[in-house]
Amino acid sequence: xxxxxxxxxxxxxxxxxxxxxxxxxxxxxxxxxxxxxxxxxxxxxxxxxxxxxxxxxxxxxxxxxxxxxxxxxxxxxxxxxxxxxxxxxxxxxxxxxxxxxxxxxxxxxxxxxxxxxxxxxxxxxxxxxxxxxxxxxxxxxxxxxxxxxxxxxxxxxxxxxxxxxxxxxxxxxxxxxxxxxxxxxxxxxxxxxxxxxxxxxxxxxxxxxxxxxxxxxxxxxxxxxxxxxxxxxxxxxxxxxxxxxxxxxxxxxxxxxxxxxxxxxxxxxxxxxxxxxxxxxxxxxxxxxxxxxxxxxxxxxxxxxxxxxxxxxxxxxxxxxxxxxxxxxxxxxxxxxxxxxxxxxxxxxxxxxxxxxxxxxxxxxxxxxxxxxxxxxxxxxxxxxxxxxxxxxxxxxxxxxxxxxxxxxxxxxxxxxxxxxxxxxxxxxxxxxxxxxxxxxxxxxxxxxxx
Numbered sequence: 007x008x009x010x011x012x013x014x015x016x017x018x019x020x021x022x023x024x025x026x027x028x029x030x031x032x033x034x035x036x037x038x039x040x041x042x043x044x045x046x047x048x049x050x051x052x053x054x055x056x057x058x059x060x061x062x063x064x065x066x067x068x069x070x071x072x073x074x075x076x077x078x079x080x081x082x083x084x085x086x087x088x089x090x091x092x093x094x095x096x097x098x099x100x101x102x103x104x105x106x107x108x109x110x111x112x113x114x115x116x117x118x119x120x121x122x123x124x125x126x127x128x129x130x131x132x133x134x135x136x137x138x139x140x141x142x143x144x145x146x147x148x149x150x151x152x153x154x155x156x157x158x159x160x161x162x163x164x165x166x167x168x169x170x171x172x173x174x175x176x177x178x179x180x181x182x183x184x185x186x187x188x189x190x191x192x193x194x195x196x197x198x199x200x201x202x203x204x205x206x207x208x209x210x211x212x213x214x215x216x217x218x219x220x221x222x223x224x225x226x227x228x229x230x231x232x233x234x235x236x237x238x239x240x241x242x243x244x245x246x247x248x249x250x251x252x253x254x255x256x257x258x259x260x261x262x263x264x265x266x267x268x269x270x271x272x273x274x275x276x277x278x279x280x281x282x283x284x285x286x287x288x289x290x291x292x293x294x295x296x297x298x299x300x301x302x303x304x305x306x307x308x309x310x311x312x313x314x315x316x317x318x319x320x321x322x323x324x325x326x327x328x329x330x331x332x333x334x335x336x337x338x339x340x341x342x343x344x345x346x347x348x349x350x351x352x353x354x355x356x357x358x359x360x361x362x363x364x365x366x367x368x369x370x371x372x373x374x375x376x377x378x379x380x381x382x383x384x385x386x387x388x389x390x391x392x393x394x395x396x397x398x399x400x401x402x403x404x405x406x407x408x409x410x411x412x413x414x415x416x417x418x419x420x421x422x423x424x425x426x427x428x429x430x431x432x433x434x435x436x437x438x439x440x441x442x443x444x445x446x447x448x449x450x451x452x453x454x455x456x457x
Contacts, residue, residue: 007233007296008081009242009285010092010157011258012164013182017246018253023306025159026258027092028321029072029081030287030296033443035146036075036342036352037300039317041334044068045119055079055116057106057142060134066119070313070333072300075343076146079111082302085118086333088311089127089160090304095144095152095187097229098170102151103141108134110144110154117158124160128167128197131156132174136199139172146344148295157185161306166191168220173202175220182250184242184261186285188235189221234282241266242285255305255314256381262286262301263322276366276431286322288363291435301326310392318355322370323362325410326381328388330400336407346448351411353449358418360444361452364430364437373417380413426452 007030015021029037044066047053051062056078067087071080082092093110108116113131121127143149155168157179164179168191176197195217203216211218230236245261246253266284269275277288289297301321305312310331316324317338329335342352362369384406391402430437 007187008094010185012157012159013253017182025090026303027082028262028298029300031299032146033289034344034447038341039072039315042069055112056109069118077111079115083118084313087122088306091117091158094155094185096155097226098224099226100170102153106142107139124158127158128165161308174199182246184239186235186239187233188230189225191220193217193219274367278433291439320359327407327410328403330403331396336404365427366431
């Protein structure tokens with residue numbers, strides 16, 4: 007389960023397009039952030055995506071990708087032209103294909119590698135979808151099949167693209183827009199696949215102007231109730247609307263850290279109290295297997311896009327770190343997999359995160375002011391450095407990552423010195439569910455933190 011946000015110039019404080027996304031996946035499904043350079047291929051070359059081969063193109067664009075460790079594709083990312091894409095699992099009355107084909111994550115990466123603008127990326131994804139279809143298992147330890155939706159943006163425009171099988175429909179964003187795990191495009195559209203339109207006509211859905219409510223006709227209400235997709239989308243939309251015309255990057259980061267209406271005004275809130283899934287998602291026992299394993303936010307100024315990544319899970323307990331103009335994150339350890347690695351940033355933070363869940367309200371209250379102050383320093387440092395050129399921006403980004411590492415180390419040390427609570431804030435069943443996954447990943451036991 008995921009949430010993606012965008013806000014175009016008229017909705018933002020400085021006229022820049024903004025973008026942000028949480029990637030929610032299984033607890034041990036580590037997600038690495040890395041630069042992927044352009045590829046050059048001879049005529050007739052083939053490309054192996056997660057499951058299938060397709061025709062390669064002569065040249066691809068360099069990209070920053072946040073990618074589940076076992077997939078070729080990406081949950082979110084950006085290319086050198088300031089195009090950003092985020093993916094959402096979608097559930098429809100039409101069952102998703104279990105036959106391996108392109109995955110939604112493959113389509114994110116292909117759109118970024120082959121699209122120089124948001125509109126071009128839409129065309130890339132829809133063309134590949136019609137030709138190759140989508141399908142195959144997208145789960146880590148648990149099988150998961152779904153259709154896909156996307157927010158695709160660049161410095162001047164943004165689109166929502168929603169799909170069911172090889173069908174697709176496009177909405178052009180005009181202000182601020184959120185997308186969660188629910189079909190959302192209604193009667194207003196700016197593009198539709200011929201096959202979908204013909205199906206709608208055959209079913210008698212269309213009016214005299216060939217319009218119909220896509221989401222209303224195709225959404226699966228039972229799965230939407232389970233994912234709370236429409237509820238999360240509405241919550242994100244409400245939070246964005248509160249600052250319409252004055253939205254800033256920190257505002258979108260705050261939405262990614264939102265725990266829902268249940269947490270509003272509750273200083274003792276913890277993930278155990280969540281009855282429905284929230285934007286900043288914390289896994290629990292039972293069916294809620296997903297957590298927010300990575301987050302990204304972008305300012306898309308023409309000619310100077312800026313990107314921020316957590317490279318870690320739980321954005322509420324993480325720092326957004328800047329990426330310089332080369333789209334190459336500073337060194338932060340080996341790419342993470344689904345086994346604990348003390349050298350990997352994702353797993354170092356995950357060790358802290360899983361300990362913090364036991365005393366979540368106290369830890370969040372203590373670190374949130376430090377987190378926000380550090381990010382404000384990072385933004386000020388990067389603003390100054392960008393004015394001095396690319397080399398200065400790269401150096402400033404590296405300094406921010408070093409400061410973030412030091413601060414997160416301090417958080418881990420303080421948590422290790424704190425007495426373990428007699429009862430976990432997760433509750434017994436939630437704590438046991440987390441413990442099983444931590445054991446499977448080879449995480450050291452909590453007692454080792456004080457050694």
